[in-house]
Amino acid sequence: METISIDVASLNLPALLPMAILALGALGLICVDLVVKGLNRSFLTMITILFILLDLGAVIGYNGPSRAFFDVLLVDGIALIAQVIILVASAIFLPLSLSHRHFREFEMAEFYALFMFMIVGFQCMVVSDNLILIFIGLETSSLALYTMIAMHNRAKAFEAAIKYFTMGALAAGFYALSALIFYAMTGSVEIYQIEQALQARNFEPLVGILAGTIFMLGALGFKLSLVPSHTWTPDVYEGSSAPLAGYMSVVPKIAGFVVAMRLFEMLVYSGVVWLEHILYAAVVLTMTLANITALVQEDVKRMLAFSSISHAGFMMAAILIGTTQSNTALFLYWTLFMFTNLGAFTMLWIVRHRKNLWDERYQHPYTKFSGLVKLMPATATIMGIFMFALAGMPPFSVFWGKLYLISAAINSEYIYLAVIIALNSAIAVYYYMKLAVYMFLKEPVMSDATLYATNASTPLKVIVGVSVMITVFAIIFVEPLLNILTKYVSASGF
């Protein structure tokens, strides 16, 4: 066997740099932790953010070819956008660890190491179209995430982690089976080659392709919490700490969307009507069922969980539509949603209280927020703004995403989809408004305002301030964001 010589330049190593930075950072952090005991969480947080920022710099600064490392890596437009979103979200969610009260998971260096590894996993998911790498990335991030959820160290956190884990394992099985089917049909595990091979076969046998798609839908559907694989979402959100729940509602999903986009886009464009119908049904079901269930929730966090399912449904609609505009809308929507969601979960984090004073079962029941405007007008107003923003009330952030999404639907003649999205927004407004109603229209149950601020700290307040600013003045960012996103999305051929 002759020796193999590979030109290092052809590997295009800078494409790997972002992940490498973070992985090394994580390793370094663990090593430091071994040496130096009792590192303060602020140090850990900040050093992690620094690594994330370095990573971000490497991502933004990347200007090499899109293919790298034997074509395993694919750094195209959506990969870049998704990475930026992932990194920014990570960087802004992480400082939530600096709450007023101390939570032990945030004191542990392992948490931050896992956090960084998780980001590496997500990044690998989005910068590849190789099903193997995607799988490993997915598992890396998921395993880290399960652990981090459990590290909250509450019975509910464990329960959440186990539920999440078990369903994740089943989803991993589905993923593997799906990959097997595609591999069996095409002899490849790289999406672009799969596409070519399927085209060469003229999409026959259809049932095989459909089966592969179905299992992939099962696997990604779990990640994106599509009905009926969504059942973990509310429980996991409820069990996790608010920062992590908020994080989960944004970052894993964007990674999932990118994979879904890569995979389903080719299928949607293959002209397989079946697939279009199934996706349509899944989208409608996800939006509607989640919305309707959210109506009857008694806990704000669970409500937000269901609402994030429904938002994910909107995003799947964008993938279903599959035009450049809709894919741009997806990223626009998610970026705007990220900030608003950050704000909302930060508010929950701020008002977190040691004991379940308001309800046996729930940490954040609606009644907890009764008459908040009388006790803390600014807090209530800000929370109200976040709620109305999530509801898609103009001119707050999410509205512009929704606007663009509905427009994308209309432009591709998905009129009924547009109407369904609109009607769902109308239903959704009820449960968001419900919180506003509690905060503004009811009488307070407790007169002690300090109960609500036991976890508040300056960093948290700053984060809320920033996200409320972005939420309110989102309109200013829409145009530049739209230009950038359109450029990158269309450059990568979606």
Next chain:
Amino acid sequence: MEHILSLLVFFPAVAGLLGFLVAKESIRAYGISVSVIEFCLSLILWIGFDSANAGYQFVEYYAFIPSYGMSYYLGVDGISLFLVILSTFITMIALIGLSIEKDIKNLIISVLFLEMTMVGVFLILDVIWFYAFWELSLVPMLYIIGGWGGERRMYAAIKFFLYTFAGSVLMLVGILYMGFLYYEATGIWSFALPDWYLLQVPFKAQLWLFGAFFLGFAIKVPMFPFHTWLPYAHGQAPTIGSVILAAVLLKMGSYGFVRFSLPLFPDATVYFLIPVAIICIIMVIYAAMIAYAQEDMKQVIAYSSISHMGIVILGTFAMNAEGITGSIFLMLSHGIVSGALFMLVGVIYDRRHTKMIRDFGGLAQVMPNFATVYGIMLMASVGLPLTVGFVGEFLSLVGFYRISWILTLLAGTGIILGAVYMLVLYKKSFFGQVVHEENRSLKDLNAKELSALIPLVLLVAILGIYPKPLLSTIDMSVQKMLVLMDQKAIEPATKELIMKANSIGGTH
């Protein structure tokens, strides 16, 4: 004068924000001052307005999201000018007459935000922004109804909010579809209304779009059978909420018809003319009958609002200058009159904490001034000539007569039924002997209430006697719009109808 429109829109909002810093004791004075300044600004706008120019004036244009055709586009014409003034005026009056003490700071700030959204709706020419203001107006109203309302205020507030929101999201779909059509036709994205005016929409699309917009507007107006939120909202809202709701917010819907449905979809408008007119007739008669059956004074006025809005919409669909001008004038007059009536109910509610008609009787003896003002507003409400109510009603009915005499006759029964329920209400509450001892010691209008009501009374008389400056300004823009509609019409039947509706004589 360059940026007066922006100033008009955002002054109340900025003032509202700053209001957070004002001490609770002087927030009332602050609110009134701000609203007075805003009102003066709107008067300055009127002074600067060139009433010989039918187009948009004081236009401000700033491309906001050029790649998607969104812009910040303000402009005022004869149709919107007076609605803006009405908004600022009613807000001012409502604040002057405000009698609530509880959480007054929040209330006043909400009202100021509400004012921004109202003025914004009437001034904005970019449709997306229009939608934004439209939706945004719900939030402060939700708070006002829910925060200071009666017993079932939550239910009323939520119903109001959800109902109108649900209607308007479908309108949003319509808006975006319209934007898409514009894009398809021109290759450029634009959500600027004047741009849209130039677009001839295919007939089929017109029908759908008309439907989508109709739903949004009809719920806001509110038209039968989408009206059931209104009695609750009015019944539960505090006085200031009812006043603004009836006087201005309902007008957003009818304004929407004039601004959007008619000029954008002339063929669909003509196509749906008779069904819409029939709905209007139902509204007029049905709401009047219900008003007659009410036991709550405020509900009578709430239902009477529905009844009157029926005539407004009927006038709008008359497709001629008389009818449309009349309907816009009727919007103004209904704003003044219903606002005043709700304030009057508020006056008595403040004293007795009941609105039930059976709890009153013989009030004319105890509160003669109150009874007088009430009587004047009542007469304006039933459309007595030389009050403001007559002009618009007369013009609307005149206008629609050209379309169909029988429907006009049926709508005209509204003036009979209006007299019936209003006079019965007046008789039951003001005439007769004082039956309830509590009523014997009621105080007549105090200075604060008088200062809020007298301007309204004066307006009722002045605009009833000399409506010409308003009418001619409105008429100018309306005629321009009619010409536009005629030019845009695709179907020959539409052109024919517009021609017929605007000409004297001939057969019909």
Next chain:
Amino acid sequence: MITLTHYLILTGLLFAIGLVGVMRRTNLLMLFFSTEILLNAVNIGFVAVSKYYGDFTGQMFAFFIIAVAASEVAVGLGLLILWYKRNGSVDLNSLQMMKG
């Protein structure tokens, strides 16, 4: 002669057995066993297809799947231990604090 289809059918059967286990097991530990079956079933398929095509990608995939399985076991058992320490049970019916 054993064809690829035989292997795929075997894969299917084993995968189905795994699903049965996933659905009927309430003991979490044994539930985890079932998830292992799922992955192993797929592995057979991968290697078989790989053999059929004479292509090594399938083997690679199988290799990584084994790695994934190993990692999952570590994390899963860790979680299970935590739960057991708190709750004294590894039955999934004990995980019912959150619902609705």
Next chain:
Amino acid sequence: MYEVIAFYIFSILTVGMFGIVVMSKNALYAMSALAGGMIFISGFFFILDAEFLGVVQIVVYSGAIMALYAFGMMFFDTTRDVSEKMRSKKIAYTLSIISAVLIVAILCMPLVSESIEASYPAMENVGNIQMVGLILFTKYLVPFELAAIMLLVAMISGIVLASKKMDEHLAIEEDECEMLKEGK
């Protein structure tokens, strides 16, 4: 012929073993059966000329994973018969049968294409292990590294979750403990 016999023997054995895994009431049996099944699967790998994978299968599964499970089992004290209260059996079995039929049916289809060019064809004179190594460290270096990270993550997770740190009631609040007692 030898292949056929081996295939069927291994097939029957694996199916049987895994059947025991999912059906048995005794956790110990189940685990043993699982271990057995894993080993028989490595048999398939050997039949299919994937010697490296076969070895890995035995080493990783039977060596590492099974050891972990055994440890867990001892820890959880589930060596006795476990009583599982299964909810709505009918649904579970119906679903099981349908899904089995469907998956098998679909995998029976002529999925495989004749005209596929192997991306990484087996080379003449190159052993399986060499080939695996070659591809693993060129094409799949990144996934391999990532897999390393994944294993590291798993290790850290295992350590963190099972460590004393989680044991002591690190939770600053005690509220859930009470709830736990009440709840179940």
Next chain:
Amino acid sequence: MEKYLYTALFAPLVSSLFVALFASRPKMLFTGVIASILIAISMVSSFVLLIDVNTHGALHVNMMDWIVAGNLYIPFGFVVDEVSVIMMVTVTLVSTVVHIYSIGYMDHDKSFNRFFSYLSAFVFSMMILVMSDNFVGLFIGWEGVGLCSWLLIGFWYHKHSASWAANEAFIMNRIADLGMLMGLFLIYWNVGSLQYEEVFATLKDLDSVVVATIGIFLFIGAMGKSAQFPLHTWLADAMEGPTPVSALIHAATMVTAGVYLVIRCGELYSMIPDVGFAIASLGAFVALFAASMALVNNDLKRIIAYSTLSQLGYMFVAAGLGAYWIALFHLMTHAFFKSLLFLGAGNVMHAMHDELNIKKMGGLYGSMKATAILMSVASVALAGIYPLAGFFSKDKILEVAFNEGAYFLWFALFIGAGLTAFYSFRLVMLVFFGEKEYIKHGFHPHEAQPFVIYALLPLGLLAVIAGWFEHQFEGFTTRLLARYEIHISHGIEIVLIGATLCIAVGGIAFAIYKYQRGGFSKTWEEGFFYKLLSNQYYIPKVYELYIMRPFTMLSQFVWQKIDMKVVDFTVDSIARTIYKTGEKSRKMQSGNLSDMLRWMVVGMVVLLVLALFYRPMA
């Protein structure tokens, strides 16, 4: 001359507004005085205008624009021509008298000031009505007098019956107004203008059906204001108002507005004789119908009110048959003697402490001679006895009916004349002569203050002499109105006059004869006709039973059942259904891990089944 016009028009307004400033204060005498003076000024101006019109012809001013929209142009324009000036003079004259009279009549009322404010406002509205040069201006006045009528009928608002009657009057009038509005719309869309001049100028170009429709619509308006059948019930009930109001509004001026409208639109109605004949027939019917109700009524004011109704019928006969100047003439003379009658009745009421039942009076002549004489004169005039005013105008109407060959109408009017004479003198007899019933009821009647009586004298005088100016009147008004030629021979004319006089005198004589002997026996009152008449043919009952009650019930039904139970319920149930679905879908979230896993498998299975069996077409 314009300044006289404006003075005549606006003096009442000034009066009303000025007095309104003191409306809520206790009685201030000067308000009444000033109001009276201002109305008198208006009267003087009207007379000046009368002379001016007589010499210089009509006066037309355009004060300002009112409604301008589209093609519609409505100014505040006023015209003083032969017709309107007659109306102005009549209105202001009667008004002045009533104002002065009211100072005495309302002396003890605590709302003295308010009363004058309303009364002057009424005069202003009436002036607008008659002076306007377009239909909408007329409509302003039309509604304005309606409003003032409402205010004044319900003046004693603490009385349930008063406010009820006020509302009834207003609503009845509104019904008719709708008809009138429709007429205006029709005119506008056919002519393009609502100015009298332009409308009448273009009438001949219009389709006759259109003209007829316009005529019918306008007459519907007139029916309401002039209380013609079937919209007549409000007038009798309107007697709940203070008596001066009845005199001014419900006898002399407002109710004649309908007649004025028909006269004003004479050019229109003369084009549609069929409609005119229908109007005349209705008028004749009402003349008889109302007179019959007056026969048995015991309410002092209601009798006079029915008589007014009956006389309005006469006027409509004349107007309907094209004898516009005669209608106007009767309108004028009737205004004088009828207001006199009412004001006299007011004196009686005052004397009797607001007792209205004439059965409880009798023999009042002794204590209030002046009133008795004035009322008798007025009654004679009403009965149409030569040479009093009523004779000239009423006789003319009968002649017209005969002349048109409408013998049936003539006969009805002829009988009506007899009935009129009878019930007038029934009233006079029962009130002023015969047994002094009031003593039994403990009343102490006294004559009104002297200035009140003096104020009535001009009316008394006019009731006597107004008829003598018939020819001048004809000459003056026919400059504008159509002439009316009477073709019947002089001989027949004499016979007719004689017959009419005979029946009138007969009626009077019968009344005097019968009531000097204590009237009819009680058994009469048991009879069917008596009951029918005294219950006003059961018409108010029919309205009550078949219109008001069903309407109220229907309203309740619409509100409770349709709006709440159907419309609102539907909306709520949509929301509720969605919410309930939420409760159901919540069950999916059982929290059991096994269920969650199964859901995932279910999803897969469903999709796989679909993959095998669902084949959509593109």
